[in-house]
Amino acid sequence: MRGMGLPLLYLDVDGPLIPFGGPAGWHVEHLTGRRVREVVGRAAEGHPLLGRLDPRVGARLAGLRCRPVWATTWEHEANVCVAPLLGLPPWPVLEEPDGAAPAGLPPGVHWKAPLVVGHAGGAAFAWVDDEIGTADREWVAARHPGPALLLRVDPRTGLTDEDLTALEEWLRVPV
Template sequence: MTGSAQRPLLFLDVDGPLIPFGAAPERYPSFATGSHSPGDDANPLLSRIDPAHGPRLSALPCEIVWATTWMADANECIAPRIGLPRLAVVRWPEPSDTEEQDERDGLHWKTRALVDWAAGRSFAWVDDEVTDTDRVWVAAHHPGPALLHRVDPRIGLTDGDYVALEAWFREQTRVPGR
């Protein structure tokens, strides 16, 4: 398939979008999954992940890719909790002088790697650290459509986030003339 025929990508972060943090601990509900997932004992924050995210993410017309420091652990610990299959994982490059300068200039350390990974494909990036600096850089360096969607880390993904993502993905997959 060529870039235009492929489904858009959804680069998904874990901490913030799926595991809310930063508010008072008593504010977060705890979700039981009915099964024991790897990492449950090692990371009590996993209980904050709402299993309803899996079906909602799966319903989006896109290819989901983990874009998180959890790396392959997202497939071991997160995916089973929410009913997702094993997903592709962005491999982060070793820090370089370029990335260090980017961070000093306000560009997120993930931004260049995600644009490289997308290789011109349409993509949405869901993260709690996206800024306008990232949006400007992506607009200047990525030839395809891109949505950089910031999620409030204290709340995580909400109905409003899913509405915005669904609308954007539907627009990207719309066939002209239909």
Template sequence: MKPLLLIDVDGPLNPYAARAQRRPAGYSTHRMRPTGWSEKERAKPLRVWLNHGHGPELIALARAYELVWATTWKDEANDWIGPLLGLPRLPFVDWPVMHGRAPAGTFWKTQYILEYAGERPFAWIDDDITAMDREWVDRHHPARTLLMRVDEQIGLVREDFDALANWAA
């Protein structure tokens, strides 16, 4: 059974924290109204920067991993993000609670990532992973893991894809 590759959108695929009005090189701008965003009265569409080269990179990793959305976009990543990157519909972590309390100072997603993974090995890419998350996962997960923090100002880079491919090998 392949390890999971748990993929966050905002940060790794959408470097949302890059300088405002300064789209990172290689990215294109998309305007979106996912659920929750469109409910805000007269809100402008959400600006999302995507690098279309990330799609083929993720498809290549799918030979070694089962790709899974691990994002607050949940299944909407299949409607808004995946098609722009050329990805098929992917399973997703359906967070029982978003932005709730987390154990031992960990990121709120961490406990649910472990529940989703069960006993499977996994790699997780997110911009909110900390040393506390790594320690928690090391203590509570029986299989091998790779928790990769991605800079939310830069997004995924070549070295990240190489590290993911090497870890799965």
């Protein structure tokens, strides 16, 4: 599929998996604090938003035909705190560069863009994040020779059924 095996999936946590909320009074809690502690134990301390993870999203992610990679500031903590609550195995982690964002990026290009493109090495990928913008799309299109889907998720709602369906459909299309 797509010439280099299964496509890669780069997934952010804050926003796509842990929604920040919508209008005043909006709140969603899929997992009780007790359930969070049962699954991840002491690792849950200091992460009050883990209850916003929706285990149904984990099941959908587990069914995707791709090579998943965490692309989040949670880095390896995503495998400790997030993956178990979603019913996912540990995934590889796209690690942040030490210090500041990569030098020389045009305004509006997210610091993850060059990391994702470099890690993909020309392979097809989908990048799911709540901070993707036009500048990222243009930057990736100019520098990545393979197919790429940059899926911006509304951070107020997180990944929706529509987002996941679009991702599933894109991952199914051979190039």
